[in-house]
Amino acid sequence: MELLRQAATIMVLGMGLVFLFLALIILCVQGAARLIRRYEARSGEGRPGPPEGGVSEPVAAAIAAALHERN
Numbered sequence: 011m012e013l014l015r016q017a018a019t020i021m022v023l024g025m026g027l028v029f030l031f032l033a034l035i036i037l038c039v040q041g042a043a044r045l046i047r048r049y050e051a052r053s054g055e056g057r058p059g060p061p062e063g064g065v066s067e068p069v070a071a072a073i074a075a076a077l078h079e080r081n
Contacts, residue, residue, distance in 0.1 A: 065073075
């Protein structure tokens with residue numbers, strides 16, 4: 011019975027440590043995301059949008075050549 015109690019204690023401690031570690035990772039990632047968003051807002055740079063004219067001619071030619079080569 012004592013061995014079972016020790017096993018349960020070790021299991022609970024181990025799972026608790028894993029839970030704390032994962033919570034710490036989540037908090038660090040959220041903090042980094044906030045810092046990045048704050049830095050982006052200050053720099054005035056937003057996400058780049060799609061090109062206005064669509065796909066450029068050299069890119070379209072490269073795609074067509076790759077498709078032709080594959081078939």
